[in-house]
Amino acid sequence: MELTEAVPRIGAGRKNRKVNVGHTERNASLMGGAALAITGIKALAGRRLLPGLAMMVAGGMFLYRGKTGYCGLYEAMGVDTSGPAPGGVLIETFVTINRTPQQVYEFWRNLENLPSFMRHLESVKVTGENTSLWKARGPAGVPVEWDAEMVADYPGQLILWHSIGEAALPNEGTVEFREAPGDRGTEVKVSIRYYPPGGAPGKAAAKLTHAVTGAQIEEDLKRLKQILETGETATAERTNNHERP
Template sequence: MELTEAVSRIGARMKSRKVNVGHTERNASLVGGAALAVTGIKALTGRRYLPGLAMMVAGGMFLYRGKTGFCGLYQALGVDTSENAAGGVLIETFVTINRTPQQVYEFWRNLENLPSFMRHLESVEVTGENTSHWKARGPAGVTVEWDAEMVADYPGQLILWRSTGEAALPNEGTVEFREAPGDRGTELKVSIRYYPPGDGPGKAAAKMANAITGAQIEEDLKRLKQILETGETATAERTNNH
């Protein structure tokens, strides 16, 4: 009887741990957890036992969060970012840039640089340590604005953001910076998920979201590659196209 009750309690506890972490956050947790674990192992190898163990534990927690989609802190605070995880429009693109991951990261981390190579962005204004205001152009001169927050920031490795509040065009995404094989610089992976609204006030934002394609983001990353490798800007090209 006691064993049966124990199993029931464990089962009830597991059921209460429903997925409450969104898709991109889970990916970020997996990447960040792996990075922390590797750093912890290096620290242990160098006989820095306390910091090494701390990083190993933290890495394990992030890996668990990413694997299961469950966050105890979110549950305690009543936060759930998984509601849109299965929907939206996902765009993933890759490019190899002949610069170090840290160099590419530093350029991207200065969010106000993004409109210099992303055609649909008119401006990005940094409003706080982890917050920003975005303004984008769409078909027929449509303008859409939203606020965003940086959820995760691992220098030289990963950036995770998501829109906040009543965003006209809800979105989230990750940018991963990895060392390219053969000393070829950085493999940059960008994943963006948009949640186009339906008819009504959000119809213009829906048209904009539908106009953003993988091919367009791929062209954006090619411009980023040109800027970082040659030092040239895309100002002239953007002027000619708008």
């Protein structure tokens, strides 16, 4: 991992710093930082000094970022992801898949795979290194689309994204990939927060927000489980086509 900023000295210039990292991204930074720190400690214990120290520094950086909500690199670039404020519609669910965390991560990381198991998505097109265009089916088939940016990517562990620009459906979320107890594969936890837009132009998106429920995402994850464990992508696609409005 390439380090792009050092861990600031505690208390240095704190009065001049403001929160510029969103709450979901802060949570991801805390989780990713802890994971990196633990991996670094294991590397040091195995006498892998340089990789261990690098991971410890990176872990400390992300822990600081998550704890304070401040990112020096963001400030230098004029980036602020602290909005929107907490609220919206939060959906959280998980599933256990009999595949390794890296295998599940790699399938999800190819964002264009998402519509194969997520019923409300029409397509996801990668538009840049960390950006993508999402198209969804709203009630009565009304299309809804938005641009998204991946703001954290820990291979085999976690992915975090949020919508950018004038999104028709502002949203943000995380996907965690953890080893399941008893060698049962991977626990996949999905947390998505939608922010219903206001005004007449946002009615279709607002309806889609309330249509996508925890039960819906749970069914999506069951289809993901089916695809990865049995390879029955055609079955999953037929299911999606049958369920489309």
